[in-house]
Every structure is written in C-alpha cells, then in structure tokens.
Amino acid sequence: MYYKTCTKQNKDSNVPLICETPTNAIIIYYSVSRFLVILGDYRTNRKERTEQLFKLRRVYVHPRYNRRRVTNDLAILKLAGKVRYTKTVKRVRLAKPGQNFVGSTCIISGWGATRGGGPTSNILQFTRVTVITSRRCQRSYDDIFGRVICFLSNDRGSGICDGDSGGPAVCHGVLAGVTSFGVDDCLTHYPSVYTRVSYYNKYIRQRL
Template identity: 40%
Template sequence: MIRKSLGFRSCTFQPATLAPTGSSFANTQCVITGWGRTTGGGSAAQHLKQAYITKITRTACNSYWNRYGQTITDNHICVFEASDPAGTRPSACNGDSGGPMMCGTNFQYLAGVTSWGVSTCSGDLPSVYTRTSAYNTWIANN
C-alpha cells in the first residue's frame, strides 16, 4: 500500500480504485489502454492507445479458448467485441501486458491487468486479463 501522498495535480490523472471482491462487470463496457503494438508484428504505439470493449462471461470466454487448450479460471477476466467485423476488433497486443482494464461507472475500478491474447492482435479471440479482485487480500497484505 502506498503510504505517501502522490500529489496528483491533474483532473486527467488519478489513482485507480481496485474492483471490489466478487465484482463481475459481465456484459459491461470497459476501457483498456496500452503502449503495445497496434498490429501483430507491428511497432509499439507512439501515443497511449485506448479502446472501449465489453467484458464477457468466463463461460463465453472458455467457448473460444478451450479449443486451443486454454482454460479461463475465476482469476481471469475476458473482453471481446464480437459486434465489430473480424480483423478490426479492439484487443490488447504485444507490449500492452501489465496495462489496466477499467470498468464500472466512469471506469473507476481497476478490474483487470492485461495478461494474454491472440498473437495477431486481431481481436478475433477474447483478450485475457488477470482479475484484480481475485488478489485483493494479497494486495492489501503486501
């Protein structure tokens, strides 16, 4: 836990609130940000990128990833925008790992941390995030 005031002086930047334990955000629009590649095999972004994307259920995510031998657990959150055309869907990409997924009213909760997804960065499969609320006790104790 940060014990010293960080002195935020901008209305643009502010500390994130960890998502409450047990929060779902299923079928909720979230925002993801990162400095990673903008296309598979491409260069890193020159400016911070963001995308609005929908959090999907673990069951829905497993329906995509199980055929590739991956299992999504309660420690994961998946996002996927199936309404966009294939190949143009927003997703995390190489270099975005560790970046935030913010959900809730005004995106005030840090719901996830970018973990992994499809290497082509096409968004054709859900992007997978570490569910921060699964680690709230560990975070509080460390």
C-alpha cells in the same frame, strides 16, 4: 502470448528481473534499481511536463505465478517515493472481492502495437471492450480459470496487442483487470484475457 515488459521479479530486490518474449523464453538479469516507473506519460517520445519518475523500492510477484500456464499473472510495484496526484495522475479503485462486471463496457489502454507484428505506439492508445462470461471465454481458451476476466473488443479494428501486457482494464471507474494474454497476431475477434483484480483484492491490499 503478448510481450511482457520487465516487471516481474522474485522477493529479493537483488535478484534478476524476468522479461518474457512471446515464447516465454528469455530472462534478462538486472537489479530492480536499474528501472524507473513513469506516471502521467502520454507520448513516450517527448517530455510533456506531466511525468513523474520513480525508482522501485520492491516488486512483489505472486508466489504461485506459473509462466507456462500463465496463472496468477500479477506483480505489484512498490515505488520509492510519494505520488503527487494531478489531472494526469489519479487514483483508481480496486474491484471488490466477488465484484462481477459481465456485460459492462470498459476501457483498456496501453502503448502496445497497433497491428500484429507492428511496432509499439509512442502515443497512449485506448479502446472500449465488453466483459464476457468465463464460459464464453472458454470457447477460445480451454485453460481458463475464475482468476481471470475476459473482454471482447467493441471495435473490430482495435484491441490489446504486443506491448500492452500489464495495462489496465477500467470498468465504471474501477480497476477490473490487468492485461495477461491473448492470441498471436492481435486478432480482435478473440477474447483478451486479464488477471481478475477482484479475485486478488486482498492479496494486493496486503502489500500496499
């Protein structure tokens, strides 16, 4: 599994955040108030005057999230402040319930490693991928449900990797998925599995 950043927490804002390793084995105890959300960032190792920093007001973890099976892999971060929309910080529409993207070319992005076992990137990376059917995805992963959306890289040399979890998959200007998991070593000929936003549209909107 890909490395999960500290974005999952129980309902009570005073309980610990859960940070998962590739073996899903580590829990680190910190309060939500210890973390910041940064918008508008491009290079993580320098300030660019485009960043907006926010504390977290609350984190909603799906009540049926299952770490072992990696199902309902979704968390919503509620910011303690108002976002200022700019050239580098923009809204994205949520996929509508039932919206199907099979065959679409989409863009995925993140600061994850650029090779299996390598360090994470300081510069935001992106690549194009194609949405495949659930049946095709099941050839690589037996335990696949309709709550996920699967992608194959259009470029054999690129795809999601360690550190990309929670990142977006945008199709035709719509948020179609949120990075969930893939295979070890970041092999790009295996599908990348994302939480399907269209399935959780109502759940997300109820907490915005």
